[in-house]
Amino acid sequence: MSTDTALLPLLEVVRAHSADPELLDRLDPAPEDRTWARILATPEVELWLIAWPRGAATDWHDHGTSAGAFTVLRGTLTEHTFDGGLQLHDLAAGQARAFGPGYAHDVRNHGNEPALSLHAYSPRLTTMTRFRFRGDRLEVLGVERAGEEW
Ligand SMILES: [Fe+2]
Numbered sequence: 001m002s003t004d005t006a007l008l009p010l011l012e013v014v015r016a017h018s019a020d021p022e023l024l025d026r027l028d029p030a031p032e033d034r035t036w037a038r039i040l041a042t043p044e045v046e047l048w049l050i051a052w053p054r055g056a057a058t059d060w061h062d063h064g065t066s067a068g069a070f071t072v073l074r075g076t077l078t079e080h081t082f083d084g085g086l087q088l089h090d091l092a093a094g095q096a097r098a099f100g101p102g103y104a105h106d107v108r109n110h111g112n113e114p115a116l117s118l119h120a121y122s123p124r125l126t127t128m129t130r131f132r133f134r135g136d137r138l139e140v141l142g143v144e145r146a147g148e149e150w
Contacts, residue, residue: 010069011098013120017047018071027051030114045122052109060138062104064127071096075115080106104138
């Protein structure tokens with residue numbers, strides 16, 4: 001988890017909302033594909049709930065100019081990051097990660113069970129850049145835009 005104090009409010013946002021027991025019933029707990037629902041949107045922040053079957057992956061992407069945070073509600077997720085070397089961060093239920101603008105990762109459910117996670121972005125997501133991991137670098141594949149790709 002980042003120690004950048006500017007990221008702490010988003011961690012608090014996801015942690016505060018993750019206490020809502022109704023979140024666990026908002027999405028199919030055993031989906032065939034990764035599914036998501038936006039559960040809150042204000043001018044400053046948006047919250048997304050994501051359900052992950054075993055083996056699901058976001059593939060490599062960033063979040064444009066948005067900062068973000070996410071926490072696992074059920075199951076386990078593994079965040080892959082690259083800063084010259086590939087790093088894997090395993091997250092069990094209750095654990096969280098936070099990041100600043102331009103941060104790239106690939107989040108995967110390597111676990112044996114479906115997972116559920118809660119994600120906050122501030123400001124609201126407007127673009128996401130997609131990448132291909134080349135082993136020694138991330139190669140840009142394209143840019144997705146809110147209202148078009150999601
Ligand atoms: Fe992401």
